[in-house]
Amino acid sequence: MDNGGANAWYKDAMQLTSVPLAPSVRSKLQRAGFVSVRDVKKTRGPVELALEAGLTNEEASEVMKVVRFGVDGTALAGAKSASELLREETGKLPIYTFSSELDALLGGGVAAGEITELCGCPGIGKTQMCVQLCASVQIPHAFGGYDGEAVYVDTEGSFMAERAEEIAEATARHLRSVSNASPEDAGMSDAIASFTAERMLERVHLFRCHEVTELLAVLEALPAYVKKHRVRLVVVDSVAFHFRQDFRDMALRTTILAKMTQRLQQLASENALAVVTVNQVTVKPDPRGGGARLVPALGESYAHACTTRIILSWEDDTRTAYLYKSPRLPQGRARYTVTEGGIRDVRGTKRPAE
């Protein structure tokens, strides 16, 4: 059987509902009896199509364009076999949180290619952790890091340059001590020479968004931006802030949130970078018993948006991270603390008994 011919047949059988057309144009086409791509292709040109379907000439030529070029090429061109993905996954570097207990919980650190959400009450260290990650992502290749840049989308105005500098300095200090411990490694000492706190701050790109529209505009511009720079981490701190204030129409909010999540997900997987979002918590009455409990904000449908969700909370005066959901890691908890130099392990105490 002639394969090419058969393929052409299949392609043309595609329904018009599956082709990206404006709804008004599509309904006109359907009313005129055009069902599949083939029906449109059979017409002799845009003028005839316009006459038959009652479209304007511009609309008709647009339809012809979409039908001729939009449906060609294979949708599965980007598909990969699982064995290929396994190789990619094992080769992926994590972004360290600098708390070994937390890193172990996350399978090495924050993973690239997915959305990791941090939620927790104010003061638990969400922003601290984001700033720490911005520093960690810049660790040079010689030290097993990404040597990448970070984008920090700040909606709450909580990014403090002084604090970032402290954490950057602590990170640089740490790397210098690692380098000093193995003086024979020339790669490390070369890398550390240019690794200063100032340079680290230069490589954190801050976007300050004052309202939802700005946030969406930034997300729209990000794919081009991250390609231009060597961005390996995108932080959105916080997603919840504007969405909890600016919306009265809840259905609209859900739709916009879902779209935004799609964008972020696409950004993460197409550029193999890590996306970290911050979410607030809200009080929800417990249906099982009286009282209330703290749950992540933005509602039920947003809970599905992130790949990995980490809930930060206080437990016995210790900050605890609880891995609530992850497709590849078991649930569990890890303790961490916020120091002057960033996120660190809890010192001097034993791990809590499970």
Added chain:
Amino acid sequence: MPAQQELLRLIGVGGENEPDLPPERLEEMLEQLWREVAPQARAVGPSVRRRVLNQSLDGEERHLTPSLVVPPPAPSLPPSLPLQILDGPGIETQLSRLNFLPTGCDGVDDLLGGGLRQGQVTELTGEAGTGKTQLCLSAAASAAALGHRVVYVDTGGGFSSARIKEFHRGFVTADADTSEVEQHLALTLDLITVVRVHDVMHAFKVLEELGLGLLGDPGVKGDGGLEGEADSAMIGREMGLLVVDSLSSLLSPTLTRLHHQGYTTMASVASLLRSLAPVHNCAVLYTNHTVSAGGMGGDGGGGGGERGGAGGSGPSVKPALGIRWTSTPHRRLCLSRDGGGAGTSCGAEVIYGPGTGVRTRFRVVGDGIRTL
């Protein structure tokens, strides 16, 4: 063939004269003649036979080959289209040929009456972190381990090959030969094709292409040397299981109150999925998220599930995509999670389709999903 022609003339095939033989004898001779000229084409009916035999009289050089007997398919129709109309017994035999694909969890298999049935659409719904993606991965791993081709449409970055590897380890006994396990794992992984999809139009293209049995270069050519190029072109046709995780995250952004295009899109996806399953004899498994039942969902106020989540979560959440979507899957499974903390167990309940109301409990562990 002169002897045959003489015989034909005698029995009246092709001649104007009525044969002067008794009809039983005529049939017998016809049968005999048929066996001589077209031994492979035994199964055709008498009317076709007569026509063919007539043609054999027209010209000497015309050979009676089976291709002549069986009329070639109309050139404009692909042979794989299901043009046959089935009667009752036909449906029965077709059904008996369908396989059940295991989900990797016995309890859930029981709920589904044996597993994911090929030709049917199964939905998993439930709150975040109730094991929807885990069940999808487990089902993909077990189907691939049994040699079925799996297409995994991933919208949320939830696919993890490392997790597939862990599940695969759970299928073999602890004392299995390491190299054999490795080899089988490689085969299993190669059978799973992962497509990352981020918007509904791309999803359409993928589903349409899979549905029509067309697949371009899936990027696995020569990969691992385990399958040839012919295989990669056949993925759509061979597909035994299609997983979409999550379908609702693709559809829900298009559902707005402003215009109803989203619903058109949703209906198209529904009909694509419903037609894909029986045509390809593949099982379709997809996930649907939940929205709070307080009307916050983007589904325009449709009451999705008449019954809310199973277990303790009560009616505070309902499946997304609204009431219009409810009848799309053959079966809808609602997952729930009780309590917090590590190592919690999950529950599953059929809330739509055969076996409604049946429940089971399971726990996601390192190398599989255990029934409790």
